Amino acid sequence: MGVKDSYTxxxxxxxxxxxxxxxxxxxxxxxxxxxTQSNLTLYENWVSSSQQSEMFFGDQVDRCYKLTVKQGQTLFIPTGM
Incomplete structure (x- = not known):
């Protein structure tokens, strides 16, 4: 459960x-x-960076998709995604 204004x-x-x-x-x-292997490598570098909190990881990769799930909708994320 997530509360208003929370994030991961x-x-x-x-x-x-x-x-x-x-x-x-x-x-x-x-x-x-x-x-992808490239994105996983970029993620490893981002996660271990001392400036992680100053960088939006989505800006580090070629494509970052934004998906908004609205009230009453359900999202399924399968294994490996």
Whole structure:
């Protein structure tokens, strides 16, 4: 469950997991990046950087998709995404 104005920074979900998100009220914004070898290397560099909090990881990769899930909608993120 997420409360108003909360967020989770870029991360890689546990291996082999898939996730369902359902929005009861408001909306939730996702930034999704394809898990290519290049993007994973960029992520490793970003996550270990002392300036991580000053850089938006989505700006480091070729493509970062923004997805907004609105009230009453459900999102399924399959394993490996």
């Amino acid at each position: 920074d870029f991360h890689i979900d546990f291996g082999g997991t898939s996730v369902w998100y359902h929005v009861l009220r408001g909306e939730k914004v996702f930034y999704i990046i394809e898990p």
